[in-house]
Amino acid sequence: MAEKGAKRKSGKKSEAVPLADLLRIPAGRPVDLSSYDAAATPGGPADKSAGLKDTARMGEHLADLQERLWAASTAGDGRRLLLVLQGMDTSGKGGTVKHVIGLFNPSGCRISAFKAPTPEERKHDFLWRIRRALPHPGEIGIFDRSHYEDVLIARVRELAPHREINDRYTQINRFEKSLTDDGVTVVKCFLHISYDQQKRRLLERLDNPDKHWKFNPGDIAERALWPTYQEAYEIALARCSTPEAPWYLIPADRKWYRNWAISRLLLEHLTALDPRYPKADFDAEACREQLLGSD
């Protein structure tokens, strides 16, 4: 065993143990968020500078895999990936889209930000608007908030009867199972920040007039419900981290680690999909000659 370990290149820890295994929330067990350090950097590079460098390095690899996934879809491969981002206000959902999804070719990304449902959306069941926003074959879908809001804010704010909310966990698991059966790789990331970190980030927004537009006085009222939200998250993470569509807990107090970890998770999942450029369904040599025969 010592020999085997010695053969590994030093500094390549993260390739030995998949990050997914470090961050995955085990299925069927209670979750205690207070036991997770939001400033931790599990499996991550040594420091911010190394993290930024490694994330940039991953960018090219991610864009290449995305192109292969897209190319494969043109030949009938129905696979796609869906990244679900959840987290308290200021946890960095928007920053993740900017910095991580910004590494991809924008033409293959389908991004949806879910806010309070519109009157039309309210007329349908809570998964209706979600289904309409799913990635098409070959695409990377990104949900900034998602159907989980219907068991988070809906639970905390009692926006639906308790029994109805309780049923939703089962509906969500069934829905996500149907997605994975249909070729969707579902990567659900909970951006875990600390109560203190949220305060710092809210104050930052207040202290900078250019960031006032990101602030909503209602954020303070939501913050007062922090323990209730944490509890709602614990229940959702415990009940909906399934073998098909597990939740990943991303310590998110450090933005560089958050971006690195989500990039890395996407890289691991896309690498596992191993999408291939499709073989030509035409005679390339004949086309070549035809082209060369023209002017």
Place this chain on the structure above:
Amino acid sequence: MAEKGAKRKSGKKSEAVPLADLLRIPAGRPVDLSSYDAAATPGGPADKSAGLKDTARMGEHLADLQERLWAASTAGDGRRLLLVLQGMDTSGKGGTVKHVIGLFNPSGCRISAFKAPTPEERKHDFLWRIRRALPHPGEIGIFDRSHYEDVLIARVRELAPHREINDRYTQINRFEKSLTDDGVTVVKCFLHISYDQQKRRLLERLDNPDKHWKFNPGDIAERALWPTYQEAYEIALARCSTPEAPWYLIPADRKWYRNWAISRLLLEHLTALDPRYPKADFDAEACREQLLGSD
């Protein structure tokens, strides 16, 4: 005058004459595409290396202006920008999305690639699917092909009666006028490549199995219609380059120049919009105290 000129920093030529003025197709005059060199670099940096550098440098500025535009929309500013990309096969529409739109925050971009209309789209007038894909306030919309296909391939392939196609130019001008009246800055770019350059790019796709998926044997048949397409473009550019929504001719044989020029055009238009972060509609100091008063 000489003194005024002397005060300008040297090497800032491109800031002296807006690129838009160099590339704009004059309204109401015939267009002769053969008089435009597709390998030219009007107003551009000296060479590829300087071009790549300057495009990267613009990225930060573009993303900043985009954030301001988005922020302004949260306070009711209805303005947005629509980039329309047209050009022959291999002219670089997809590459522009990847490299230029890739400079922006993907969450504020609404990208649509228009292909042959679906059966549902055929049931409606040709602008129906276009209207549904328009950018919302604060967004950057990108059309990879557009309503112009309905006066380009539709004209070349006689997909509609001549009279109907003839009417479409007027409909397009009226439609685009309604967009600009509604706060949409319309930036229409024709990616101009040479017949020879297209041949080289098609051969590149054939020579590299990883690029076969981008090739369609039908591309050769389209290429045989090159002169008819050029003529259809000349008519569309001449009839639809209006003061409100002019066409820009982007020499596109050099990819680095194409990316630089479109980035620069977007920068000029966004700078002219001068979007501002909105003023807070709440009492920031009171919020600050409330936050500091909590734990």
